[in-house]
Amino acid sequence: MSPDALKDLALTALETLKAQDVTVLDVRNKASFADYMIVASGTSDRHLKAMADQVHIDAKKAGSPPLSTEGQDSRNWILVDLGDVIVHLMKPETRALYELEKLWSIGPNRSHEST
Template sequence: MGNTPEELLELVVRTADDRQAKDIIAIDMREISILTDYNVIAHASNKRLINAIADSIVEAATKAGIEVKSIEGKQSRDWILIDLGDVIFHVFDEEERSRYRLESLWTEAPTVDITDWMNE
């Protein structure tokens, strides 16, 4: 898993969900951005969980042989961004997510149905 952009997206979503990320949304950026194929946005209930989710994403990507291009926000832990190339993962605390509303920046981009990758 993790060789195609779609497989990487699944890896990121499954990992975030397994670590109790909330309200995970995947946005298909292929038609509107040259920077990435997908943006994944989630939040967590506290700063320790935000950090644990981010660490798990990095660990899963590394195990799958995916290069982590950059990690931003590790010091603040209110918003951590992980650039995996084909997928950019954002994890916020709930207040910061509400403040920045990244989902509203890309309203023309379709969301990806990720329900099959999520625990119930």
């Protein structure tokens, strides 16, 4: 599955479960391990887990199961590694603390798209 199709699949899964403040970061010129990062907020640890599960289920159905999922026991941050797309699901306070969008916007290519 292409990186763009994988990104769209993840975005659709997150939209289905009402992810909040979804941001897509294009990291093709900054990272060798992924093309996109998606950062989204959830309202509770249950919400984070439900979103991660939905991304996992949808990716697996499409023939691109996640390489790994980290933080399933966490109450603040779950990462779903789809290979070319990394999905970060966080509670708002954790997201504010780590500021991934700010971190990845540093450098020559500052473009990112919000949805």
